[in-house]
Amino acid sequence: MNAENKIFEVPLYAYERSPDQDNEAAVRHPVVIIGAGPIGLGLAIDLAQQDVPVVILDDNDKVSFGSRAVCYAKRPLEILDRLGCGQPMVDKGVEWNVGKVFFDERKIYEFDLLPEDGHERPAFINLQQYYFEEYLVNRVRELQAEGKAIEIRGNNKVSAIGNHADHATLEVDTPEGPYNIEADWLIACDGAGSPTRQMLGLDFVGRVFEDNFLIADVIMEADFPTERWFWFDPPFNKGQSALLHKQPDNVWRIDLQLGWDIDKEEEKKPENVIPRLKAMLGEDVQFELEWVSIYTFQCRRMEKFHHGRVIFAGDAAHQVSPFGARGANSGLQDTDNLAWKLKLVMDGMAPESLLDSYDMERIHGADENIMNSSRSTDFITPKSEMSRILRDAVLDLAEQHEFARPLVNAGRLSVPCTYDGSPLNTADALDGPERTRPGSPCPDVKLGDDYLLRQLGDKFTLLTIDADAPESLDEDGIEVTRLALSAKADTTGMLKARYLGNEDSAVYLIRPDQHVAARRPSFDENLFRAAIRRATGKE
């Protein structure tokens, strides 16, 4: 393995002594984030862009070691656009649309994701997690250059936490010894093994799947197409499953299911891994191992993510099996949901109880992800004789009969959830499309040379389509700016299809995280003022 020149070997945020370490009393910061993984970095960028000063502490000084996440869905890319790092992701990432499913020795069918038109971002890209984290760190550096108060402290390991009524206290270990700091708000993005969770004695319950997966990233010059290939019960991994997926730089992700009763250390040795990969890829294919690890997957979440002044996000709050690419994808939706709420609460523009809606909405998201990911795992790894018989019957039928293909579940790919029933929603008052009902993430629409989501930005927006409304509205300090569009000017018809449905006009109240809060056919000042109060936790 020639890891020396890999970006996961280079310190990206090397330890530097902070003035806090020389201060007698613990210095208080508005927001401290534990963990410079993708979720902690994403949240920090979001807050810094809104002028909230943030300090990120990480027990390490590098990006994620080796490769974990590969697959990023459209919604997280849209969120990353708002954070100023969507473009490098898409530029470097590999786009794919075709998937093939194999059973035993046969290809049983293939599918095309057939992405819908009019979205700026593709349905999916594949990219090594270390690039993702590197782009986020680059963005942090850019914000620092602009003078934003955002700081990453490498080799700062949090070793003790106190959760108080109006702040949290932290003890931090560094190469030069420990120091203490305080935070008005402490956000734990410290991963699935979250030490914060443990230090606060909080539970993390769910299901462990009794199975192991060998995850290998190999570098090879091979002419496999840029497609997702999934095998059930292949000859090279009898009774188990396998996945092959392309990443940039000629790196290929291979997942091999190994079963439960194995010796992990033995299985990880190159002399055991290489023959398995040769059996899969063909004897003549030349490849080099970049990274090999063995995972046992779990689906679980915390009972609550919001614990007074300590809030959990990302893997620290919930964990899913990777079938369906939901980990990092859903973690970014957490921070998307949290950042604007926290900002309003910190500025005194919304009551602290607004943060309870973070819990409600993101637990809903986590449960949806856990359900989907558990179902995929149950299909891929049948848990009983009869579930295997039914699974194999589905696969046999799928080869000849189209009807069985939707039943094949090799991972249902991540889509954002709709916050149905959220206390922030105002009852739907438009005979409009289902997909843009209150609680929904706004679907993108191409508008000439631009895109709708770019124009929504990260503030409250009053989107009017062929409807009158004031240019701006101030409801008790919450500023809402109008974005006026016309479906008549939209020759593609997408604006009508996605936002008007059967109506001729519409007014939408859109939250800073680009979810719909309220919609009606026309503007009504009292009703929209009430909707703004509701969307900010004041009603």
Next chain:
Amino acid sequence: MSDLNLKPNIAGADDFYAALLGAHEGLSKEDSDALNARLVLILANHVGDREVLDQALDAARNTG
């Protein structure tokens, strides 16, 4: 909304039953189980209606 039909509905019941047995004839237990599974899935898809399918699952669960 439609209801699961639990009244006699197959013309030539004896012939159908013989055909069902015939389909399994000579099969190992494993192959028979697989055939049954395929048959259930084919029929379920033909029915399609989730409410009817749920009623069928209940009816099967609550007998035998």
